[in-house]
Amino acid sequence: xxxxxxxxxxxxxxxxxxxxxxxxxxxxxxxxxxxxxxxxxxxxxxxxxxxxxxxxxxxxxxxxxxxxxxxxxxxxxxxxxxxxxxxxxxxxxxxxxxxxxxxxxxxxxxxxxxxxxxxxxxxxxxxxxxxxxxxxxxxxxxxxxxxxxxxxxxxxxxxxxxxxxxxxxxxxxxxxxxxxxxxxxxxxxxxxxxxxxxxxxxxxxxxxxxxxxxxxxxxxxxxxxxxxxxxxxxxxxxxxxxxxxxxxxxxxxxxxxxxxxxxxxxxxxxxxxxxxxxxxxxxxxxxxxxxxxxxxxxxxxxxxxxxxxxxxxxxxxxxxxxxxxxxxxxxxxxxx
Ligand code: ASP
Numbered sequence: 001x002x003x004x005x006x007x008x009x010x011x012x013x014x015x016x017x018x019x020x021x022x023x024x025x026x027x028x029x030x031x032x033x034x035x036x037x038x039x040x041x042x043x044x045x046x047x048x049x050x051x052x053x054x055x056x057x058x059x060x061x062x063x064x065x066x067x068x069x070x071x072x073x074x075x076x077x078x079x080x081x082x083x084x085x086x087x088x089x090x091x092x093x094x095x096x097x098x099x100x101x102x103x104x105x106x107x108x109x110x111x112x113x114x115x116x117x118x119x120x121x122x123x124x125x126x127x128x129x130x131x132x133x134x135x136x137x138x139x140x141x142x143x144x145x146x147x148x149x150x151x152x153x154x155x156x157x158x159x160x161x162x163x164x165x166x167x168x169x170x171x172x173x174x175x176x177x178x179x180x181x182x183x184x185x186x187x188x189x190x191x192x193x194x195x196x197x198x199x200x201x202x203x204x205x206x207x208x209x210x211x212x213x214x215x216x217x218x219x220x221x222x223x224x225x226x227x228x229x230x231x232x233x234x235x236x237x238x239x240x241x242x243x244x245x246x247x248x249x250x251x252x253x254x255x256x257x258x259x260x261x262x263x264x265x266x267x268x269x270x271x272x273x274x275x276x277x278x279x280x281x282x283x284x285x286x287x288x289x290x291x292x293x294x295x296x297x298x299x300x301x302x303x304x305x306x307x308x309x310x311x312x313x314x315x316x317x318x319x320x321x322x323x324x325x326x327x328x329x330x331x332x333x334x335x336x
Pocket of ligand 1: 257
């Protein structure tokens with residue numbers, strides 16, 4: 001609560017589902033924005049104790065990322081560190097808290113992008129890598145490729161000396177219970193539509209560093225009951241993740257198939273770059289316009305090269321937070 005005006009603005013928008021803060025200073029303030037998934041997050045969904053756990057973890061991720069930026073560190077490092085913090089928590093659908101596939105396995109996806117160079121790294125369907133976002137970064141920085149899939153991605157992680165875990169590491173009781181419940185509900189619905197109280201729990205971060213560079217990253221276990229070989233939007237550059245210093249950085253969460261069709265992250269930055277829209281207007285157009293028209297649900301965090309940010313979703317809520325010199329806030333619920 002360092003700047004009461006900015007904080008007031010942030011708090012007001014954080015409860016409306018469309019948060020926007022545009023700083024008026026000449027040099028953009030170092031900023032980090034994170035999400036921990038969107039979905040059926042109406043007030044009352046969690047006990048006050050559980051809510052406090054989510055809020056504490058979101059604050060921890062923000063603090064870890066912001067400390068790097070405040071110290072003059074790179075946006076990419078801040079994004080990676082914030083995401084690793086959430087991947088290591090069972091609370092979110094990424095890393096340790098990943099959901100189960102139809103076959104009862106955990107298959108993880110992630111991607112990262114450097115707004116200064118447009119270099120990108122992505123991995124899909126890994127089963128033994130403790131921190132998939134680290135592997136995405138290895139692909140970006142230490143391979144000539146952009147995306148690795150399945151066994152090859154797991155092998156590359158070993159080659160690069162990343163921490164490898166037994167697939168059992170990703171088992172959590174609450175996700176297994178959700179898996180069993182989802183199977184039951186699917187029988188009742190007699191089709192494979194998403195249950196109406198679906199909660200996406202993907203994590204993501206976007207950051208702006210003191211050098212004016214943007215970065216974005218996203219990490220997920222995907223969607224409960226995803227079929228074998230299914231790839232969502234999270235590892236797709238332009239859908240789940242995008243960053244370009246010329247426009248903005250975006251991380252998405254939601255029903256991946258829609259985000260892929262609409263190239264959501266790239267579309268937002270294209271609207272900012274080509275049409276001169278604010279990050280807020282571009283995000284609203286894509287989430288409340290194009291995504292809703294197609295029938296999809298989810299949200300995005302967006303950070304502009306000038307430090308303006310937006311957190312927009314068409315679901316009941318989205319785990320989210322922002323930290324800069326002026327604003328520090330986290331929230332879960334909000335209006336559509
Ligand atoms: N977008 C992710 C996917 O479709 C799911 C999520 O955001 O939770 O795999």
